[in-house]
Amino acid sequence: ILPCLSGSQSARKKAMAGTSERAPLMDSTHPFRTYTEEEKKGLAVHVDHLCRGYGKSAVLDNLDMNVRKGSIYGLLGPSGCGKTTLLKIILGRLVPDAGAVSVLGEEPGCRHWRYTLRNVGYAPQELALFTDLSIGENLRFHARLHQMQKEDYHKRKAHLLELLDLPSEKRIVKSLSGGQKRRVSLAIALLHQPALLVLDEPTVGVDPVLRATIWDYLRRLADEDGVTIIITTHYIEECRQADTVGMLRNGRLLAEDDPSLLLKDFEKDTLEDVFLHLCKRHAITVKVEGGQTINADSSEQVAIMKEDEEEEKYNHLARKPHRRCCVGFGSKLRCPRFRIVAAIIVRKWANLLKDKSLLLYVCIMPALVITLFCAVLGNDPKNLKMIYVNDDVGWNLTSTLPTLPYINCGELYFDCINTNLSEYITLKKMDNLTEAQWEVEHGNAWGVIHAPTYFSQFLPIKYEQDNFDNDTIQNGGDIHLYMDNSNQQIAVLVETKLGDAFPQLFNLTLALIPEPFRKLVPTPPSLSPLYIEKPLVGSSTESFETFIAPGIITIVSYAFAIFLTAVSFVHEKNDGNLDRAYAAGVNPTEIILGHYISYIFIVIFQIGSVMLIAFVVFETPMVGSFGIVALQALLLAFTGMSLGLLISSLVHREFDAQQLSFGTFFPMFLLSGIIWPLEANPPVLYYPALAFPTTWGAETLRSTMIRGWPIWYPEVYTGLAVTFGWFIFLLLLATISLRDRQ
Numbered sequence: 001i002l003p004c005l006s007g008s009q010s011a012r013k014k015a016m017a018g019t020s021e022r023a024p025l026m027d028s029t030h031p032f033r034t035y036t037e038e039e040k041k042g043l044a045v046h047v048d049h050l051c052r053g054y055g056k057s058a059v060l061d062n063l064d065m066n067v068r069k070g071s072i073y074g075l076l077g078p079s080g081c082g083k084t085t086l087l088k089i090i091l092g093r094l095v096p097d098a099g100a101v102s103v104l105g106e107e108p109g110c111r112h113w114r115y116t117l118r119n120v121g122y123a124p125q126e127l128a129l130f131t132d133l134s135i136g137e138n139l140r141f142h143a144r145l146h147q148m149q150k151e152d153y154h155k156r157k158a159h160l161l162e163l164l165d166l167p168s169e170k171r172i173v174k175s176l177s178g179g180q181k182r183r184v185s186l187a188i189a190l191l192h193q194p195a196l197l198v199l200d201e202p203t204v205g206v207d208p209v210l211r212a213t214i215w216d217y218l219r220r221l222a223d224e225d226g227v228t229i230i231i232t233t234h235y236i237e238e239c240r241q242a243d244t245v246g247m248l249r250n251g252r253l254l255a256e257d258d259p260s261l262l263l264k265d266f267e268k269d270t271l272e273d274v275f276l277h278l279c280k281r282h283a284i285t286v287k288v289e290g291g292q293t294i295n296a297d298s299s300e301q302v303a304i305m306k307e308d309e310e311e312e313k314y315n316h317l318a319r320k321p322h323r324r325c326c327v328g329f330g331s332k333l334r335c336p337r338f339r340i341v342a343a344i345i346v347r348k349w350a351n352l353l354k355d356k357s358l359l360l361y362v363c364i365m366p367a368l369v370i371t372l373f374c375a376v377l378g379n380d381p382k383n384l385k386m387i388y389v390n391d392d393v394g395w396n397l398t399s400t401l402p403t404l405p406y407i408n409c410g411e412l413y414f415d416c417i418n419t420n421l422s423e424y425i426t427l428k429k430m431d432n433l434t435e436a437q438w439e440v441e442h443g444n445a446w447g448v449i450h451a452p453t454y455f456s457q458f459l460p461i462k463y464e465q466d467n468f469d470n471d472t473i474q475n476g477g478d479i480h481l482y483m484d485n486s487n488q489q490i491a492v493l494v495e496t497k498l499g500d501a502f503p504q505l506f507n508l509t510l511a512l513i514p515e516p517f518r519k520l521v522p523t524p525p526s527l528s529p530l531y532i533e534k535p536l537v538g539s540s541t542e543s544f545e546t547f548i549a550p551g552i553i554t555i556v557s558y559a560f561a562i563f564l565t566a567v568s569f570v571h572e573k574n575d576g577n578l579d580r581a582y583a584a585g586v587n588p589t590e591i592i593l594g595h596y597i598s599y600i601f602i603v604i605f606q607i608g609s610v611m612l613i614a615f616v617v618f619e620t621p622m623v624g625s626f627g628i629v630a631l632q633a634l635l636l637a638f639t640g641m642s643l644g645l646l647i648s649s650l651v652h653r654e655f656d657a658q659q660l661s662f663g664t665f666f667p668m669f670l671l672s673g674i675i676w677p678l679e680a681n682p683p684v685l686y687y688p689a690l691a692f693p694t695t696w697g698a699e700t701l702r703s704t705m706i707r708g709w710p711i712w713y714p715e716v717y718t719g720l721a722v723t724f725g726w727f728i729f730l731l732l733l734a735t736i737s738l739r740d741r742q
Helices: 010-015 083-092 113-119 135-145 149-162 179-190 208-225 234-242 259-264 271-281 338-356 358-374 409-420 433-441 455-461 471-476 490-510 515-520 544-565 572-573 575-582 590-615 624-648 653-673 684-687 691-707 714-741
Strands: 044-055 057-067 072-076 098-103 120-123 196-200 230-232 245-247 251-256 384-390 426-427 447-451 480-485
Touching: 044 083, 044 230, 057 083, 057 230, 057 245, 057 251, 072 083, 072 384, 083 098, 098 409, 113 120, 120 179, 135 149, 135 179, 135 338, 149 179, 149 480, 149 691, 179 208, 208 234, 208 544, 208 572, 230 234, 234 259, 234 271, 245 259, 245 271, 251 259, 251 271, 259 271, 338 358, 338 590, 358 544, 384 409, 384 433, 384 490, 409 426, 409 447, 409 455, 409 490, 426 490, 433 447, 433 480, 433 684, 447 490, 455 471, 480 490, 544 590, 544 624, 544 653, 544 691, 544 714, 572 575, 572 653, 590 624, 590 714, 624 653, 624 691, 624 714, 653 691, 684 714, 691 714
Parallel strands: 072 230, 072 245, 120 196, 196 230, 384 426, 384 447
Antiparallel strands: 044 057, 044 098, 245 251, 447 480
């Protein structure tokens, strides 16, 4: 098959009038014209033996196509025939597997391709609009992408608003009807007066009157301004107004010629009949939705045609090796242009400011989390309900010496608890131990404190050397505690507080005994040979809150930055805005930087509010440099932003982005030594955890906040360096991922 087009515009008109003979076809089954080498120089788009597939299925099969400058080319075909794939290759969005493509004299993806794209206007099949913004804001953003002058922009905007019968430029896009949105999308493609206009089904959902107006305007652009237009449509008959019609089926062109000549050659009344006739001659079954077969003389709209999917192996294709003039890492990771990055930042903030409730949420949520942590986590539980049973009969010393008192150590002990521990423990008295235990088993109290019958008598003598091996005396001289250990933190607290009450009990007991007889009461020896000196680092009153505070700051800084950016590109990819940006010559580096810088201001506010609440409002201990803590928190946030952008570049659904975000968050939260010492991890998890940025970030914050170490300590500068390395690595990875998917 030799790809050809009709000749000049005048030749086309003569052929329509029947005043000249048409160039002969190669054969009776393939309506294509030959095209001279001289005429090929006037082509705006030249496609030669193009092949492109996904997996083992060929989408474009050895396709040839030619679009003459200053003409309208109507590309027809059912859904799934390869129209959108072909357009993406022409726009440089996809790399062909074989063949060659030339657009305005340049090969897509070459060194100067982004300059070529300044002369290309693109309206994708999706609306590709920022629905939260106004019509004017959408137009202004794309004018900045195309680097239009301010005066030119305002003139073009006024012209297009009138031409396309659009409402006020202040109208928010999401409040428009479907047809109005389609017209706004078309206005964006026409805004910068491109030399090549690529329109993917621009008249879908537009009323017939406006459709005719759009076609008249496109006809005028081609005839008077020399604009080349490639338009795909499901409304086959409207392509009669095109200079050339290409009928695409299963990745191959069935015909490419002037529509009037196609009607004449096949002796049909409509282009739809021509298309169905060609499908039948090529033994292709065309079906409408619901499975009904269309006959050759059917007048059903081809807009609802569905084709049977068929796999085609690539080894049968006579492919021509595809050559790119520039490939590799540097071809897409070019130096960003400040004006493009600034345009993305302005547009992103316009989006954020439109949804003030969401902006308020992302700004205050980290502050709220750190507030809840400081107010709740790490503090001792209070008002714990405990039951006590005092079976102690006391110690009646008056029988030995009338001047000695009656002492009940059980009562004294419970008085000590009521007096000194009432903030933490609330005592309820019961007389029966079994009933008290039943109350604990049924969740009515946290535990039972039991003073045995001879507690007062055995307590003073249990520490005498002769009684150390006497189990009766040892057990009788103890307070027995029956706990609900379902909550370990509460159980440990109760045991600690009750143990602290024993020295007070001993002192109260001695106070009741007259001075001359106090020496008769043996002093309890220390139960441990270990004497704890003053800590060299930290203080003797450090709490769990002190340990976990650096970890909480770490995870709040890191996690909220992930959640902030993880869906950045998802909506833009799905609604076509990312495709449209690429078609304007924007490269992945500029997109990444635009989004990144937009979120930096929010992240700085988040970190600032966290620091203010933690260290000023709740006075979280800070021994070292506040600057190091702030720097580490910012680096963690930047790393989280990079990971979020990477996730956003990988997925196509918001749900997937959320799942990946949580999937990366929880392992780091549990394994990084944030809520439990890193050394407690089993070896199989300990060493992988050392690679996490949160592990080193938490260690840096802990070393600075609690130990007070300066930046030249390895534990401090290593954490800063590792986090910075992760930040750069993930940012580059996000850019490369976005480039590869471009």
